[in-house]
């Protein structure tokens with residue numbers, strides 16, 4: 001089993017468990033708004049690390065982003081498989097075509 005799938009299972013198993021005993025349980029308890037804020041904060045920290053931090057700092061921040069994204073997906077009852085299926089759907093598509101299909105700038 002790969003790392004993200006194991007993490008997904010751990011995060012799901014923390015739902016409804018004691019927030020005093022687990023950081024993930026705390027996040028489930030605090031809810032989606034806190035999960036979303038944490039992901040936003042970690043994304044900004046990763047961007048700052050990319051611009052002015054060390055390689056090691058960026059690796060750490062990138063791990064935080066993936067962790068908090070996985071928590072938020074769990075909070076919204078979206079499985080990793082659904083996100084991977086979306087990436088699979090885009091495979092072989094030009095990034096520019098995908099952008100045009102979304103009507104993005």
Ligand SMILES: N=c1c2ncn([C@@H]3O[C@H](COP(=O)(O)OP(=O)(O)OP(=O)(O)O)[C@@H](O)[C@H]3O)c2ncn1[C@@H]1O[C@H](COP(=O)(O)O)[C@@H](O)[C@H]1O
Nearest residue numbers: 007010011014021022023024025026038041063064067068
């Ligand atoms: N990968 C992680 C992971 N990455 C980061 N973090 C925690 O995320 C927090 C982020 O740090 P911050 O300074 O932003 O958070 P904070 O300011 O302390 O807290 P808040 O802002 O959320 O109040 C830290 O407490 C880190 O320990 C993680 N906590 C848990 N995991 C995984 O989740 C599993 C379950 O963890 P528990 O639920 O704690 O057992 C662990 O075994 C790991 O595999």
